[in-house]
Amino acid sequence: MGLLVALVWILARPPVAFPEQKSLKEEFQVLPGEVGRSGGRLVVSLRAEPKTLNPLIATDANSNEVIGAMHADLVHINRATQLTEPALAKSWKISRDGLQYTLVLRGGLKFSDGYPLDVDDVLFTFRVYLDERVHAPQRDLLIFDGKPITLRKVDSQTIVFQLPKPYGVGERMFDGWAILPKHLLEKPYEEGKIGQLGTLSTAANQWAGLGPFRLKEYVAGQRLVLERNPYYWKTDAKGNRLPYLDELVFLFVPSADAQVLRFQSGETDLISRLSAENFSVLSREQNNHRMVDAGPGLEYHFLFLNLNDPGEKTPADLLQKQKWFRDVKFRQAVSVAIDREAIVRLVYQGRGSALWGLVTPGDRRWRDEKLPHPARSLERSRALLKEAGFSWTTASNGESTLIDSTSKPVEFSIITKSSNADLTKMTALIQDDLKQLGMRVQVVPLESRSLLDRVTQTREYDAGVLGIASFDADPNSDINVWLSSGGLHLWNPSQTHPATPWEAEIDRLFNAQMYTRTFEERKKLYDQMQEILWDHQPMIFLASPDILTGARKAVGNFHPAVLEPYVLWNVEQLYLRNAAVSASR
């Protein structure tokens, strides 16, 4: 880690002269770093089968992991440096008013089926992403104040993106938009069937991308096999065309523990998303593998209380509880009573950090240094509760119970994901922390689909403990969480109007930073937003785990990053030191 990837260009004549010429000289991107050896197959495990191979509709992490290996974007965020670097576009220019982005495509690019790429594919791609009928989940990112971004072709290699408003994120916004093959998708798109494409059983010759690998074989319930894309546009420092690997195999291994066992037995070559406990099990004997703590990631865990607007269907006891939850002093009291250090120590075995705001230590640039980090204090918490009109009664058995101004005992339940042992453990610690305030809290582990259904649809729950992993260090990646209209605005999702003045202020600050051009200005606005969140505690931030990964010693160029995909971000550079061994497996 810490290896900065600098980029070298093979200079080529600007391809303006013959726009119709299809066989331009190939302009490779040359990657520095260790030169590996070709061949072999790399096996990794996925928690579940990807739902789709179609970048237009993919939302789950497994799909995105596979899609990431098969597709490429115009400008890419280097997961190690967290900075942008050229990808399909070899260069870009931003006009002085910040409204025009001129991108020049690399020459000689070909899709993985050998078909050449030109600007029309890019135009097609964004037309589809912007089409409301396609329901691409990322679509909102291309809409600025209700107006969409527009594209204009200059010549066969040059394209202009016209923004309705200056956009603070700059060229980072091009990351993650997989460029699609027009020659394969145009017809289904016009027939309105593009959303049904990309099932796992798609024939390999019907699917193409610009990523390092292409589809080879799918065995239902077992594995998805990708093979080397022979037309890939990157080379190593010696000019060998990447990727090194012949095959990339995704095994479907349903549980975290089963993944550990497969890795331990050498069936898989890489492992990520490890819990601290499994990481320490694997670290104990490191004969065949190397375990790497990549440091604090972008995942944040938090407790949130149900602040939804009461509807007709809201049960009476939830209304009662919401009276407590709406009191900001109550939320502050809960926050200050939580022993975050214990969470880091007991849940993450020290491989994580306590959190007081939404920006994790993994995201150095955006952290608000002014945010207070008060130590746990039950006295402070009791004082806040007293101010809010709560008091205590002592039962005959010596247990003191917190009661509100109408003498109702404070009792509520916290739902959390049953599949995630870290979350349930965290919740059990909070339960014990709050017991010391006289609150009776129950932990209810739920299966993740019914949990999300409760939080975003029926909204019948008291409180929840969940985690979110941002996909980029830029704040805009969590737009869905912070805007009051967002679907993941968990404490009160998808509002038509901000329910409270402070949520309106967060909306304003978030939108303002989005359209502000300099980092310093944006940071100032974002800091303000973090402070409002701190004051009002709609989400009580708990802790952020380190990104824990491992690889077999035979895997070269293994440099895990704290941005997703943690271990596969440089999959084109990964190689097997002893290809013969892996071939015989």
Added chain:
Amino acid sequence: MKGKRVISNWIVLLALHAIVILAGFFAPYDPTEQDRKNPYLPPMRIHFVDDQGHFHARPFVYELQLREGSYDQYQENAARALPLQFFVQGEHYRLLGFVPSHWHLFGAKNERIYLLGSDSYGRDQLSRFLYGGQVSLFAGLLGAGITLFLGLGVGALAGFYGGWRDDLLMRLAEFFLALPWLYLLLALRAFLPLAVSPLQAFFLIIAVLGAVGWARPARLVRGVVLSAKQRDFVRAARGFGATGGYLLRRHILPEASSVLLTQAAILVPQFVLAEMTLSFLGLGVPEPVPSWGNLLSSLQQYSVLVSYWWMYLPALMIVPFFLGYLGLGAGCSSTESRTR
């Protein structure tokens, strides 16, 4: 000889149950109290001889500390010996649920000691085992009681009256035998409110287990009643004009008592196991209340399975309870066959 074995079995079982019932006294700590500085502490070894070879009449343990450069491996700190104190004052509890007390069988001054190690929250495993036994054994006894009561009633009715009542009740019994009770419980749980208090969860489990399990003892009782009905002394009593209720009470059901006792001895451990299965699956008594199933459920995690051997100990400690019950069952059935 056999009788003696049954008696000694009884004594062992009663002693074990007494320890569990008086968990507050025998357990050194509150089972839900977290000692966050000491998660996954291995069991402390009891010593009589210190590292200089001196013998001490009072047993002691050494404080555990993290091994240099490790975050989960402990070693004994020979400089800090903690002598075991007996009959110490400690946390308050209520014996049998109503006698307030703060006396504990043993403990150590100013320090917590872990004879069976601690779990992921630093809770004392020994205390959790003892208190957990209250939940699990009570679930077993109550569940077996409900089952036998229902089984006796249904079996006696079916066997004694026969005819269509017999057919109806026995078909019903077969239906219950075929019922997948685990799914039944899952379905029941889905109908209940989100958060169920530990007490509610406990009674739900027992009610379901008891209600579903009556079919087997009912068939046994029916068989006994059927054969007893044909005995000469029963026929004679009937000839003298005894009513059905009198016959059942006075002549027939006493015949079934030894069968029931044997059944009880077999059913109790079965129900304890059922409670453990449910808690293991997260359907049982919710955390932080301990039960034997909850104690073992952490073993679902691979990391716990391979790293912390003392988390298996509860499984081992359940064995004497089960042997006691099963030995009792075996003893009962052999005395029964001898008296016949």
